[in-house]
Amino acid sequence: MRVIIITGSVGTGKTALARKLSKKLKFKHIDVNQVVTEYNLAESYDKKRRCKVVDTKELNKALKDKIKWAKKDLEKGIVIDSHLSHHLPKRLVDLCIVTKCDLKVLEQRLKKRHYSKTKIRENMDCEIFDVCLNEAKEAKHTILVVDTTKGINIGSISKQIGDLKKWN
Numbered sequence: 001m002r003v004i005i006i007t008g009s010v011g012t013g014k015t016a017l018a019r020k021l022s023k024k025l026k027f028k029h030i031d032v033n034q035v036v037t038e039y040n041l042a043e044s045y046d047k048k049r050r051c052k053v054v055d056t057k058e059l060n061k062a063l064k065d066k067i068k069w070a071k072k073d074l075e076k077g078i079v080i081d082s083h084l085s086h087h088l089p090k091r092l093v094d095l096c097i098v099t100k101c102d103l104k105v106l107e108q109r110l111k112k113r114h115y116s117k118t119k120i121r122e123n124m125d126c127e128i129f130d131v132c133l134n135e136a137k138e139a140k141h142t143i144l145v146v147d148t149t150k151g152i153n154i155g156s157i158s159k160q161i162g163d164l165k166k167w168n
Contacts, residue, residue: 002027002077003067003092005085007136008099009127011109013148017099018081020154028075032082035062049119056087063088083126086136095161096141098133102149 004027006014015031022029036042039062042052063080070078080088086096101109106127110120126132136143146157 001071001075002094004077004079004095004097005088005093005141006079006081006097006099007083007086007132009101009106009132010083010123011106011113012099012101012127013146013152014081014083014099017097017146017148017152017157018079020152021097021157022079024154024158025077025079027077027079028070030063030066030070030078030080032059032063032080032085035059035066038062048116049122050116054084056084059084060088064092067092083132086132086139086141088139090140093141095144096136096139097144097146097157098136100133100145100147100149101127102147103127105149 004021004025006018006021008014018029018031021027036052036054036059039058041054041058041062043055044053045051046053063085066080067078077094086098103124107120107124110123115123133143133145144160146152146160
């Protein structure tokens with residue numbers, strides 16, 4: 001079984017890519033927001049940022065559990081999408097896809113979500129400083145960077161992923 005994680009700054013297209021890729025590869029898609037709810041992982045709620053606060057160690061335990069169950073269910077593979085997914089240990093992950101986006105496009109996407117100016121600025125800074133990419137590199141993941149500025153061409157991305165035997 002193969003495990004693909006998709007990470008990137010908020011609004012860069014992780015979930016859209018995960019849905020298309022899991023369908024193309026016939027892998028199970030795991031939405032981390034649903035895992036947070038299912039396992040009751042929200043430690044608190046940040047009113048200022050309008051988001052749940054999640055302990056990445058607890059999230060990793062839950063995701064390890066999901067991976068274990070997918071193996072038992074004989075899944076071909078799974079795609080996990082979250083801006084926190086790159087915190088999973090390398091030994092559990094075959095490929096880490098980092099989504100990137102042009103800053104002007106990203107800002108428009110975040111405004112469409114009605115995020116506050118502060119939250120937009122924070123997420124833009126994460127993209128500018130490549131936080132998810134750098135943290136994925138630090139975790140020593142096998143990384144594929146995908147630019148979603150002009151949308152998602154799943155055929156092209158599938159070609160970039162190539163032969164599964166080449167991962168790791």
